[in-house]
Amino acid sequence: MPIIVQKFGGTSVADAHRVHLAARRAVRAKLAGKQVVLVVSAMGDTTDRLVELAGQVSRRPAKRELDVLVSTGEQVSIALMAMAIHEAGYEAVSVTGAQIGLLTDGVHTEARIRSIDTARIRKMLDRGKIVIVAGFQGVDDNLNITTLGRGGSDTTAVALAAALRAEMCEIYTDVDGVYTADPRRVPTARRIEAISYEEMLELAGLGAQVMHPRSIEIGKKYEVKIHVRSSFTDTPGTLIMNEVPGMEEVAVSGATLKPDVGRITFIGLPNRPGIAAEIFGQIADRRVMVDDIIQNVTHQGQMVSVSFTVDGKDVGAAQAVAESLAQHFTNVAVEFDFQLSRLSIVGLGMRAHSGVAAKMFKALADQNINIENVSTSEIAISVLVRRDDGERALNAVHQAFELDKST
Amino acid sequence: MPIIVQKFGGTSVADAHRVHLAARRAVRAKLAGKQVVLVVSAMGDTTDRLVELAGQVSRRPAKRELDVLVSTGEQVSIALMAMAIHEAGYEAVSVTGAQIGLLTDGVHTEARIRSIDTARIRKMLDRGKIVIVAGFQGVDDNLNITTLGRGGSDTTAVALAAALRAEMCEIYTDVDGVYTADPRRVPTARRIEAISYEEMLELAGLGAQVMHPRSIEIGKKYEVKIHVRSSFTDTPGTLIMNEVPGMEEVAVSGATLKPDVGRITFIGLPNRPGIAAEIFGQIADRRVMVDDIIQNVTHQGQMVSVSFTVDGKDVGAAQAVAESLAQHFTNVAVEFDFQLSRLSIVGLGMRAHSGVAAKMFKALADQNINIENVSTSEIAISVLVRRDDGERALNAVHQAFELDKST
Helix, strand or coil: CCEEEEEECHHHHCCHHHHHHHHHHHHHHHHCCCEEEEEECCCCCHHHHHHHHHHHHCCCCCHHHHHHHHHHHHHHHHHHHHHHHHHCCCCEEEECCCCCCEEECCCCCCCCEEEECCHHHHHHHHCCCEEEEECCEEECCCCCEEECCCCHHHHHHHHHHHHCCCCEEEEEECCCCCECCCCCCCCCCCECCEEEHHHHHHHHHCCCCCCCHHHHHHHHHHCCCEEEEECCCCCCCEEEECCCCCHHHCCCCEEEEEEEEEEEEEEEEECCCCHHHHHHHHHHHCCCCCCCEEEEEEHHHCEEEEEEEEEHHHHHHHHHHHHHHHCCCCCCEEEEEEEEEEEEEECHHHHCCCCHHHHHHHHHHHCCCCCCEEEEECCEEEEEEEHHHHHHHHHHHHHHCCCCCCC | CCEEEEEECHHHHCCHHHHHHHHHHHHHHHHCCCEEEEEECCCCCHHHHHHHHHHHHCCCCCHHHHHHHHHHHHHHHHHHHHHHHHHCCCCEEEECCCCCCEEECCCCCCCCEEEECCHHHHHHHHCCCEEEEECCEEECCCCCEEECCCCHHHHHHHHHHHHCCCCEEEEEECCCCCECCCCCCCCCCCECCEEEHHHHHHHHHCCCCCCCHHHHHHHHHHCCCEEEEECCCCCCCEEEECCCCCHHHCCCCEEEEEEEEEEEEEEEEECCCCHHHHHHHHHHHCCCCCCCEEEEEEHHHCEEEEEEEEEHHHHHHHHHHHHHHHCCCCCCEEEEEEEEEEEEEECHHHHCCCCHHHHHHHHHHHCCCCCCEEEEECCEEEEEEEHHHHHHHHHHHHHHCCCCCCC
16 A cells, blocks of 8 residues: 655644644545554744743753654654544544664764664554654664754655655645745745756755755655645645656756845955865854855956855854964955845756756846856856845846746 | 762743752752752643643643653753753753653553663763653653653652662652641641651551652662752751651641542442442542542441542532442442541651540640541541531641641
8 A cells, every 4th residue: 555654844733723724635535545644743832931941941941851842743743743633533642752763873963864663553554553753863773863953844754755665755834835936025926836856855955944955965865756745725835846758948947046145255365275275164163154165366367266155144253263264364355245135046957957047137137136156066157246136136037037927 | 979869840940040049058068068860840830731732732632742751841940950050060961751761651641660771871961961861751661751640750869769778868858848737727837857657658548748758668578768958048848758766756747737628428228248339440540549448337237328528629520430330239328528628647656656536636625626537547547527627627736746746
């Protein structure tokens, strides 16, 4: 019998009523002849409340104990979900990460899955039960509770789908799929019916927040078909899957905007081997997350200028590190610009279509929007623009590539 | 190094401040040269709130899932307690019932402890850590989470103290010990310094609510010294321990009142073998908890009258059962009296002192209080009185045996 994994996020199990709605979906899949595994997150803002509680007790709570604390959130959800399915008249059983032997490394609050023992789940499925698994959590070799960090429940769901060779992993969430752009910024944005893992990875990395890149990577590695859809409607969402013939016919699949980006530039660095390694080594040591790096030669090759960008929330830390770094060199200036946005377009078709970058630049030029920096990957092009121009730039590019039109 | 087990109930860990107070006690015991194991309950009304949440999802939640749900309450507490001890600058580690291999039978919501694997706890203690154990919970042979039912955290604490051969099990609670009578009813009631397991069992069974009889039974079986004391003061509480020389010098150690007791009497039953078995078998089948049973012969041995008493909250169910039972017999009447209280006195010294019952009856007679029924055990005497007379009777007996005077 084919197995289906359904994952319900925090908003999809926020109260008793929604738990019942989710339970009903599971029962429907069961009645359609599937073996059903549910993965659930903590209810609504439970995790935030638990972290706040920890903050009342300790300024810097130990990560091991934070994991013991916050993992209770998912445990509450699995019990309630099992009760809701029983109430609907079907058999269900809840299991924690420890109970299904979801083994992780020992990195508390950011653990990685090592293996899943599917024997127990398969046995329960074969007895006709709907199995409800606590997302986000596992145990290390010594039975210490670990959590998987951001996107943890998605990761649990996709990893389980891989381990069980499920025919589908459905991710139920509060949006009804992946859009060509954020509908709050682009009124004409359109839901994408199917998208490749590669494109979805780029979109997620560039600001689309539907799924965490980590779970998509696992999906890609094990070829798990992922269906991102709304828990409040029955309309199909977006399929994330292997590239299929025809996908490349579209040059651009989607556009993203990171509205709040800061750029830091070192000017007058000596052009010698190891200079970039030195700078970014020190930045990494101080745990500042760097987005893009742009290096250019100046003064007839004598010197280089090096820029890097950081997320808006990190500009304070980045500035402090950069200023202290600049003092290690003589005659090196450091410049800051914290009023930028990053606009990106993503599409498998870029590999086959020429002129995609030129078309993007023209769309921005037509709107009199200046481009500050450009960076590219195989299937994405990103530009930095003034923050005030961000949304206008996004809409211009969305229209230029006709993303509002169905394919 | 001697081991001490400290148990903190729900009111003793109700908020961050109280968690810190409890943590400080653990640290003090550690500084006094002990290896310290803490057992903690769920914070404040957490368990009630979780049960209410279950009620929102299901009218009759499955007991297995209730256990998964409510066991999260203690898991939250152990994590916060570990954080509080870290904050005080000491090493601590939290463990769930599953993590220490606290094995129980599979009776969900009312499981019994089968064994505790102390190896892991001892290893952590030997590394200098304060070990914090989730009370009330364990796992069965298949790793299903089970809870121990009423008095569960006390039971965990005393069982752990037994398994670890601890020199003391301290039960921190919101009262400062065991009293000669409930201080809310008897203003002159006095804290008892030391009491035997047997007396404490009788007192608990007869209405004193400081500790559940179950944990005292385990304490008695394994000779665990139990110290019941306040989590809000430093004054010593009550020691529950083996009988020591001198304990019998006092005839009566304490008095209890169950204010709300109902009595049901069958009149005119045939006096033949098996009649009591038949009646109480059917009552047990309908899950009515019977307290006392009194049977007397009437009509020159032709007939018997049988009374039994039930807790006030069960009179409705008991009445229904009794009325349907009476219809099985011809000419059997059933009478109800739901306006009674049960007054009891308990003391090891009864075994050695004569005239204890007579003294109790005289104290009541002097107050013009009628005695409706009498029942006795080796170390307790109980009488039923009109409910209106209950508190007056309790005070009269308390004074007659000079329970207010220190020994």
